Amino acid sequence: MKNRLKVLRAERDWSQAELAGRLDVSRQAVNAIETGKHDPSLPLAFRIARLFGLQIEEVFDDGHDKD
Amino acid sequence: MTGTTRTDAWGARRADDRQRRRRVRKALTIAAAVAVMGAASLIGGTTVGSGVTIAPLVTAFCIVAVAAITLGLGWREADEVLRRRALHVFAAVGVVAIVGNPVAEMLGRAFHIPSPTETLWWLSIATGVAVLLVQRWRDREAG
Incomplete structure (x- = not known):
């Protein structure tokens, strides 16, 4: 699944470690999600979206257009 | 922008704390493993009434206990x-x-x-x- 995590993080000038600390996950987790190697669980996806003040679909893109 | 800058990077500090806890846990695991091996060598000759040497049993129990505790703590933290x-x-x-x-x-x-x-x-x-x-x-x- 594609996501805008790297862009959103860069907009706030946050390092991966900074974002990891704010989400209470490891830096490896942030890296794996950013590079698309890991699709986050629903609770973590909600936490990410909430941290940036966005809806989940504004952060993650499953490749399907809305009807 | 809703976020903050690196000057109040509490997230990075939290990540560092997390990393530090992992390092401490690893060090404690190694210390516990060394302690188990040391204890096993100390009680090596102890036998119970039936003539069975208890060292292997105690060592096996300690190894399983250390492994279980380490895995449990690591799993909770991960x-x-x-x-x-x-x-x-x-x-x-x-x-x-x-x-x-x-x-x-x-x-x-x-x-x-x-x-x-x-x-x-x-x-x-x-x-x-x-x-x-x-x-x-x-x-x-x-x-």
């Missing part, structure tokens, strides 16, 4: 990515141990290997370490 990595490692170790057991038994009989199951045990551990390293290397490549 996030979903680290847990997935750990599950891949456990799966690889398990598959090698299960599939390799009859093969090791046969090869042991055919080639007169003294303890084929012990060799298999080491092989499964090596497989687990290899899977762990490959996962870390692939993630680093992607990063």
